[in-house]
Amino acid sequence: xxRLEAALSVWGRPEFEEMLKRELVRLxxxxxxxxxxxxSGSQVIDRPIxxxxxxxxxxxxxxxxxxxxxxxxxxxxxSCADDPTPTNELDxxxxxxxxxxxxxxxxxxxxxx
Numbered sequence: 001x002x003r004l005e006a007a008l009s010v011w012g013r014p015e016f017e018e019m020l021k022r023e024l025v026r027l028x029x030x031x032x033x034x035x036x037x038x039x040s041g042s043q044v045i046d047r048p049i050x051x052x053x054x055x056x057x058x059x060x061x062x063x064x065x066x067x068x069x070x071x072x073x074x075x076x077x078x079s080c081a082d083d084p085t086p087t088n089e090l091d092x093x094x095x096x097x098x099x100x101x102x103x104x105x106x107x108x109x110x111x112x113x
Contacts, residue, residue: 001106002027038092040090041073042074044071045073050070050071052067069095072089
């Protein structure tokens with residue numbers, strides 16, 4: 001269960017967006033649905049992500065945020081000694097909708113097309 005407690009603690013204050021970005025960057029690839037968002041590569045790689053805030057709404061019991069995530073992937077090869085597949089990192093991007101419960105900070109992530 002994902003909880004964004006630090007962001008919730010500053011809801012309604014100017015630092016909310018920056019705190020939300022920091023929490024998402026701290027989570028990184030482990031807790032975000034980035035593998036499902038791949039468009040160029042076949043495997044998300046463990047590199048720092050970048051986050052942009054696109055929109056934030058007060059949606060009654062939840063804070064609804066739309067965010068963009070920049071991350072890296074590779075096209076995984078067979079790892080054979082003579083495998084010609086390059087290991088170049090590819091730039092990827094996805095958009096997520098976050099619904100942060102205003103009481104519990106439990107957050108639902110939805111990958112947007």
